[in-house]
Amino acid sequence: MNDVTIIDYAPEYSRYFKSLNVEWLEQYFTVEPIDLPILDQPFEKIIAPGEDVIFALWQGRVVGTCA
Template identity: 40%
Template sequence: MPTDIEFLPYSDELAEYFLTINQQWIEDMFSMEAADTAMLTDPYHYVIKPGGKIWFARHPQLGVVGTCALLKKEEGVYELTKMGVTATARGLKVGEPLLQYVIAQAKQMKMSCLFLLTNKKCQAAIHLYEKNGFAHSEEIMQRFGAAYERCDVAMRYQGI
């Protein structure tokens, strides 16, 4: 596991990476939905201002290569969302340390529920989530699954 990855909090200077990194993987596998475009083009308004957080992973040679957000859905309930790593950094083991960092940050927040929404096509990501404490949840699917057309997997973090 790389120890030279640096995790950076959201800043306006880094906002462009939130768009480019996520747009890359979404368009590789799916198509951008209106909810994606809104959040990715104005992360301050859609994530930060309502009480969410965004982090970036910076590789010493490649620069900013990953991002992940916690989107506040309601009091104490957050969605882990828009986690992505650039194609150039895939295989460098950036995703798991980023996920673990965001989970550690989430545990320091006043939170009763941490969940995520994904798609069965994202098998590598689903495996990563399962390995790091997320379990499939029909309750989360019923409550939040309609947020994206592509959502057919909902998971809840078991450590909160």
């Protein structure tokens, strides 16, 4: 069985930050206008001010993310 690997933010994964979060928000809540700048610019809006974004990889695919 392959393990899940947790990695730090890298620009090539930013699209997954948005797509996975939008999918979750649309299923359980609503994507609001205030969410979009954060989802579109995770480095500028989350990481640069001092927070973290991480990703879960399973078999080389992004399967989760959080900030």
